[in-house]
Amino acid sequence: MEAYFASRNDLILQDRSSRLDAYQLKQVSDVEKEADDIVRTIRTVEANSVWGVNKTTIFDYSPDDNSPNVFPGMAFLTARDIAVHTKVFHIMSKMPKGALLHAHLFATVRARKLLEIALTQPAIYIRTTTRLTPSSIKATLPLFKALPFAQRTNLTSLTDDAYIPGEFVPIRAARDNFDVSLGGPRGFDDWVISCMEINPSEAYGTHNTTAKIWAKFTSTFKVNEPLCFHMPIWKAYVKQFFLSSVEDGISYVEPRLSFWQKFCSGEDGESNIPHREWLMAYDGVIKEVKEDLKRQGRENAFVGSRVIYSTMRTDSPEQLEWYLEDCLALKQEFPHLIAGFDLIGHEDSLRPLIEYIKPLTTFQERQKELGLDIPFIFHAGETLGDGTAADMNLYDAILLGTKRIGHGFSLVKHPKLMEICKEKKIALEVCPISNEVLRLTTSIPMHPLAIMINHGLPVVLSSDDPAAWGSTGMTYDFYQVLVSSEVSGLITMGELARDSLKYSCLDDDEKQHALAAYNEQWSKFVEWVVKEYGTNLNKPARLN
Amino acid sequence: MEAYFASRNDLILQDRSSRLDAYQLKQVSDVEKEADDIVRTIRTVEANSVWGVNKTTIFDYSPDDNSPNVFPGMAFLTARDIAVHTKVFHIMSKMPKGALLHAHLFATVRARKLLEIALTQPAIYIRTTTRLTPSSIKATLPLFKALPFAQRTNLTSLTDDAYIPGEFVPIRAARDNFDVSLGGPRGFDDWVISCMEINPSEAYGTHNTTAKIWAKFTSTFKVNEPLCFHMPIWKAYVKQFFLSSVEDGISYVEPRLSFWQKFCSGEDGESNIPHREWLMAYDGVIKEVKEDLKRQGRENAFVGSRVIYSTMRTDSPEQLEWYLEDCLALKQEFPHLIAGFDLIGHEDSLRPLIEYIKPLTTFQERQKELGLDIPFIFHAGETLGDGTAADMNLYDAILLGTKRIGHGFSLVKHPKLMEICKEKKIALEVCPISNEVLRLTTSIPMHPLAIMINHGLPVVLSSDDPAAWGSTGMTYDFYQVLVSSEVSGLITMGELARDSLKYSCLDDDEKQHALAAYNEQWSKFVEWVVKEYGTNLNKPARLN
CATH class of the missing domain: 3.20.20.140 (Metal-dependent hydrolases)
Incomplete structure (x- = not known):
């Protein structure tokens, strides 16, 4: 048995010998070793307490199980809000x-930061090609453009009845006067940001193929x-x-x-x-x-x-x-x-x-x-x-x-x-x-x-x-x-x-x-x- | 340029030299080569016509895209019904x-075949631990057992009001008298089969982790x-x-x-x-x-x-x-x-x-x-x-x-x-x-x-x-x-x-x-x- 374990250890070492940490692992300082051990321990604890590893066993089948499908390393857009509260993340x-x-x-x-910067720029205008309504907003993209003075308008809203699709509105005014039915200024921010970010229902739902999610990404x-x-x-x-x-x-x-x-x-x-x-x-x-x-x-x-x-x-x-x-x-x-x-x-x-x-x-x-x-x-x-x-x-x-x-x-x-x-x-x-x-x-x-x-x-x-x-x-x-x-x-x-x-x-x-x-x-x-x-x-x- | 392409071909050959088909590819017969070419051509055609490869480009984003997420080699439980009609599958x-x-x-x-065989067996009995209703059936497993003569009952139904959960009913009778509100005999078959098979809403929805799907599998x-x-x-x-x-x-x-x-x-x-x-x-x-x-x-x-x-x-x-x-x-x-x-x-x-x-x-x-x-x-x-x-x-x-x-x-x-x-x-x-x-x-x-x-x-x-x-x-x-x-x-x-x-x-x-x-x-x-x-x-x- 001893011989078995010796050759097993040897095999593992050989198998891992070309890893990028192989050399460093041979010469770690005491404090590095301690820190590494600490992180491994926390990781194991959180794998269970945060990610539910070992929570269900193969004998625990429940047909109407609606518990969330979480595990360490799971899809980022749904993992993010959990991960951020962990000690491993903090480290x-x-x-x-x-x-x-x-x-x-x-x-x-x-x-959000980009939008914040853009809102300070007087040359930045926005338009849409269709009228924004609570039902159309999800499928409408905000189109921005820096305009020369001669082309600038003093339109005040992207969402009021007078707005003709295609016309440019100053970004600041468009935000300030964004219709309350669309969430007002915060609704404007959410809309613009959602068009600059991939959300989980797209990545893991409607656009769940490399080809389709690249279309969104683009x-x-x-x-x-x-x-x-x-x-x-x-x-x-x-x-x-x-x-x-x-x-x-x-x-x-x-x-x-x-x-x-x-x-x-x-x-x-x-x-x-x-x-x-x-x-x-x-x-x-x-x-x-x-x-x-x-x-x-x-x-x-x-x-x-x-x-x-x-x-x-x-x-x-x-x-x-x-x-x-x-x-x-x-x-x-x-x-x-x-x-x-x-x-x-x-x-x-x-x-x-x-x-x-x-x-x-x-x-x-x-x-x-x-x-x-x-x-x-x-x-x-x-x-x-x-x-x-x-x-x-x-x-x-x-x-x-x-x-x-x-x-x-x-x-x-x-x-x-x-x-x-x-x-x-x-x-x-x-x-x-x-x-x-x-x-x-x-x-x-x-x-x-x-x-x-x-x-x-x-x-x-x-x-x-x-x-x-x-x-x-x-x-x-x-x-x-x-x-x-x-x-x-x-x-x-x-x-x-x-x-x-x-x-x-x-x-x-x-x-x-x-x-x-x-x-x-x-x-x-x-x-x-x-x-x-x-x-x-x-x-x-x-x-x- | 010629030299470039020559070294490229050489590199590709080296890279593929240890594949299991490397030797065979050097000595294929004309008919094997032709068959291989035919299948490659059909595969390319079907990648487009069946699986929609090249259908969306990265410039075709549609926020309200509800087209199915299909591609060659996609998840089996949803691919099966498409795959079965292809020429590559036929081949x-x-x-x-x-x-x-x-x-x-x-x-x-x-x-379905196993159930068919089981239905011919007089020793096979079935019970459930909860009463079957249209709302409980999804979460209730059929429990089978071969019973010795002494323990066999002549109960006639698993679903009528007289049924006491835990009692064994002959499988044939249980099927024949399966309540119409549960789909009758075909409802019985569907229920039993669904408990012997993993369905897509489990694998790709509620039980979409290795741990949870293994619980269903078990x-x-x-x-x-x-x-x-x-x-x-x-x-x-x-x-x-x-x-x-x-x-x-x-x-x-x-x-x-x-x-x-x-x-x-x-x-x-x-x-x-x-x-x-x-x-x-x-x-x-x-x-x-x-x-x-x-x-x-x-x-x-x-x-x-x-x-x-x-x-x-x-x-x-x-x-x-x-x-x-x-x-x-x-x-x-x-x-x-x-x-x-x-x-x-x-x-x-x-x-x-x-x-x-x-x-x-x-x-x-x-x-x-x-x-x-x-x-x-x-x-x-x-x-x-x-x-x-x-x-x-x-x-x-x-x-x-x-x-x-x-x-x-x-x-x-x-x-x-x-x-x-x-x-x-x-x-x-x-x-x-x-x-x-x-x-x-x-x-x-x-x-x-x-x-x-x-x-x-x-x-x-x-x-x-x-x-x-x-x-x-x-x-x-x-x-x-x-x-x-x-x-x-x-x-x-x-x-x-x-x-x-x-x-x-x-x-x-x-x-x-x-x-x-x-x-x-x-x-x-x-x-x-x-x-x-x-x-x-x-x-x-x-x-x-």
Whole structure:
């Protein structure tokens, strides 16, 4: 029997030897070990007390059972309100997260905040194409636009009888005078926000397929883009993104910024602000936030930001050429701001990478000519397909030398590509909640992340488009991952965070600095865990 | 560009080189190739025409969209009625399937058929513990029992006012006199069947977690076991299982037979029929079916059957010892009928293998003493867990030398165990529809099967408990798998079927014979596909 258990332990160790936490687990400090143990204990307790694991047994069948279907790692949009009150969530909210490497910039700030910003902008107008009534409102989208002075109206309501569908109303007036039958100003907010967010009845009911939920998801961008691409909002949004990231323990952000629209509207609603001015503004906001934090003595809380130049997979290869040249020009002017290049949009239905091989390889040659280095950081394999064009994007992303892979959800179906990713340290930017809300998986225990981690694939966690699911930051992603495994623990979460800095596009020097700052934050954090939860595991979670 | 495409093709080939169809794809005959192409074409056409792939684009959002959420490989209980009318289904129904290696014997025959058999049995009585009314019927289970003459009643109704809950009524009378307010005799059938089957509103609504749906699943056995373990029904059931398997193109079956109950009731409702008499009866049914088929000139359609001795994971290690000795004795008496040994029941909540190491290793020593060979064929890893006891069962199953693994759903999380399974040819008995209905996955594209196949893990497809989801045979499993991949095709399905014979517990001679018979069936089948569908891909599917 002893021999059996010895060989069993040996087998388990071998099986887990390539995990990202294998090395760290051999050299943890006492306090790290204690914090990890504490979190495992709390997780087990909450699995029962909060998530009802072990509550029903297989002998407890009740045909008229109407109890909620809850479990750890369950669908986010219904789990959120439960998760937020747990101790594990509280701990994750305090954990330093390292870098956010996969997020679409204009889906990172809560819709309510965006609306709040938009309401301060005199150029922002709103219209609808059908008359709003209590019965039509659910199916009607708010259409925003920044208007030049000449086109501005002084209409006062979107909902009174005099309103002619299609006419623009100033956003502030539209809100103030929103009909009481539609909920008044608060009804206006709820309506607009519901069109910028995916709600559970859509994700898990009416639009419960990847194709249908992507249609809803795309429509949220139709609603918020006219706001985000108005320069005064643009700047305020970016600042809010940085601040909320810092608040969540994220010290560096590398968002995808879509340059597909060639211009933002200026404050006057008239002028066209070109891409280079976007980056000047971006640079300005970074400096502002850094200075603010420095004044507060928190300069290590934010080491900065770079953007991944992104454009849409809707364009033809010929149309793409303009963007590639644009990207080269921007990299020349802002070498410290352009981290890489990507193509974005729904992989299952838009053009696969293989259609763009020619312009993309030309792009690489042009970089050599110009002495630039703009790594590809491609979305690939964000699909349930096995051998579909979206799944095959993985071959092209890797053959084109991608530095990381956005999602790589289907990568675990490709043994040879897994080998290459491990060898070449091509990290997967895994977005667990995004994949779940967008219906590639229906819960985190069903997500391939555990497969990726156990196989030693380089992995980082990301939030993708948290605003679209009413969230911000990465706490929820870490939470969902932590409660969905019995192998991973706090040490694992720390390694995931550290790896996000390692696989970022920071320069070597910056990276060393960021990692040193991270290690300091981490030490304080594990000490806090022990102090806060070590002595009394049973005290209630502090609400955030 | 040419060089790019050459290295791309090379990479794809490498990536797919360990798939089970890799060798076969290099040497297919013209007719196999043609049949495979035909099926791929039909699959693509039906993906659109039947499953609506490409119907909605990401630009087609409609907030009041109430169209059904359909896609290829979607949840079985709602897909079934659509799938059955497709050409791909028609083709799969005609395909020779080889061996069925993972099925629980008394969940293989449709509930309606079982009820039909039960209704002919004078010893079978039924009762309920609460009064049946239109509002209570949904939450009340029918409780069957075989009664000895002395206890039989001549009550005539389960539903009239005179019925006292708990009293036994003859099944036939209970059906005949079932109250009209409850639907009369057809209402009786519907009620009984609904308690033996999982319905979509349970699996996908009220009981939509693995724990809750297992409670329902377990209750179906509570209803049907008192019927199945009545010897006259037992025999008729086994015969029906063989016949429906043959009808579905399955030529060999190796079901789990639960010996947990020590006795069946005899025809008189009184006598206790011990395990050895079960196997004598089993042997008799095999002979009967073989002789029938021989008379019809179809002897190759059924090469026979063996059972995997199974008992429950509910018992203590001490209790298990009795069953292990029982299994040894049965193997000595019926060496040609006992294929292996397994422990069954819900892995997530019942005892893990590690609790049984001692009796199980003793069992292996006892086999050596007695000169027997009873391979373990353990259920393991039928779980969403990552590092839970159910997931850890995989380590023990493998360390104990399991010949195959029942499910192995979580095996893809274990790189070292995958290596061992490939090396030692430990086949996974994958049950796609079972895993989906029992909520380990919510559709087949989310199932790890594609990962298993692409990584070259030995895999066979199985049906597990088709009766519990209103099905029988393996056609639906093959259908769901075939429509959920663009890599796998008809050739792959043929290899899966062939492998099921290879990984069976047939003797070498029998295996050679079975494989030769299979190859003959396969040749006829691919010719049929070409003849039936080759000339006119657009003709409508023939309904079955």
